[in-house]
Amino acid sequence: MASGSEGETAGSENLLEWVQKDKRRFLHAVYRVGDLDRTIKFYTECFGMKLLRKRDVPEEKYSNAFLGFGPEDSHFALELTYNYGVDKYDIGTGFGHFAIATEDVYKLVEDVRAKGGKVTREPGPVKGGTTVIAFVEDPDGYIFELIQRGPTPEPLCQVMLRVGDLERSIKFYEKACGMKLLRKKDNPDYKYTIAMMGYADEYETTVLELTYNYGVTEYTKGNAYAQVAISTEDVYKSARVVDLVTKELGGKITRQPGPIPGINTKITSFLDPDGWKVVLVDHSDFLKELEA
Numbered sequence: 001m002a003s004g005s006e007g008e009t010a011g012s013e014n015l016l017e018w019v020q021k022d023k024r025r026f027l028h029a030v031y032r033v034g035d036l037d038r039t040i041k042f043y044t045e046c047f048g049m050k051l052l053r054k055r056d057v058p059e060e061k062y063s064n065a066f067l068g069f070g071p072e073d074s075h076f077a078l079e080l081t082y083n084y085g086v087d088k089y090d091i092g093t094g095f096g097h098f099a100i101a102t103e104d105v106y107k108l109v110e111d112v113r114a115k116g117g118k119v120t121r122e123p124g125p126v127k128g129g130t131t132v133i134a135f136v137e138d139p140d141g142y143i144f145e146l147i148q149r150g151p152t153p154e155p156l157c158q159v160m161l162r163v164g165d166l167e168r169s170i171k172f173y174e175k176a177c178g179m180k181l182l183r184k185k186d187n188p189d190y191k192y193t194i195a196m197m198g199y200a201d202e203y204e205t206t207v208l209e210l211t212y213n214y215g216v217t218e219y220t221k222g223n224a225y226a227q228v229a230i231s232t233e234d235v236y237k238s239a240r241v242v243d244l245v246t247k248e249l250g251g252k253i254t255r256q257p258g259p260i261p262g263i264n265t266k267i268t269s270f271l272d273p274d275g276w277k278v279v280l281v282d283h284s285d286f287l288k289e290l291e292a
């Protein structure tokens with residue numbers, strides 16, 4: 001019926017407008033490591049991160065540790081997962097890096113090296129640009145890009161993922177997640193384009209850096225990196241938005257919205273068109289979890 005479809009269209013327009021106004025923030029990135037204490041030691045001693053919290057879930061045979069540069073109610077964190085007895089994972093080719101902003105990349109690289117860390121790219125201007133960067137590898141082989149910048153409230157500044165169709169991904173994260181395209185840069189000499197997607201200034205908050213390598217549409221995901229978590233004021237509405245957008249651009253909901261048994265935090269999760277997982281977490285439930 002005409003009136004029914006008009007109603008539906010109006011409903012989806014409202015949802016797509018709502019997601020742009022929803023109060024959102026990147027909460028944490030979740031990934032697996034082979035030895036929790038080894039990674040905690042590396043991040044605290046080499047990068048100067050703080051161990052924010054730890055939990056053991058023996059009934060499910062795993063432990064978590066949260067690390068970052070400030071309290072989780074206002075800062076991004078890295079959520080490490082250790083599965084009992086599993087000491088090695090495959091990182092795959094799609095995951096890029098986490099990034100840390102620092103005022104002196106040269107000094108940070110020297111500190112990392114002095115503590116036995118592996119430097120895979122010496123400090124110097126990025127190819128095709130002027131920003132000073134370096135790459136170091138953590139004990140599991142996850143890459144950290146060190147980026148030279150002025151002081152920032154959020155040194156843990158990027159999660160980089162490779163995607164097969166940049167325009168599709170930009171549209172997806174704008175519409176399904178309410179992100180903004182903060183910056184896009186093509187680097188034809190090196191045959192790649194990057195897009196910084198996020199909720200606020202890329203120098204003040206964490207952003208998702210999407211990388212498209214010319215002609216490369218497929219990557220392997222491995223089993224090491226898991227997902228990013230983003231806060232929302234309404235997981236139910238969020239899931240309806242994602243559902244709508246996946247019909248147009250691909251991806252799919254992998255967990256219908258609702259409370260996690262036992263913890264009661266409301267979440268919903270989905271895969272983007274490349275298969276990267278995102279979890280949306282109820283903001284006030286998340287704050288309660290931090291108090292517990």
Ligand SMILES: N[C@@H](CCC(=O)N[C@@H](CS)C(=O)NCC(=O)O)C(=O)O
Nearest residue numbers: 096121125126127162190192211213
């Ligand atoms: N092929 C690269 C494209 C992305 C890229 O090159 N990013 C820049 C940083 S924005 C980089 O890693 N440059 C390497 C260098 O300057 O040594 C990839 O997939 O990682």
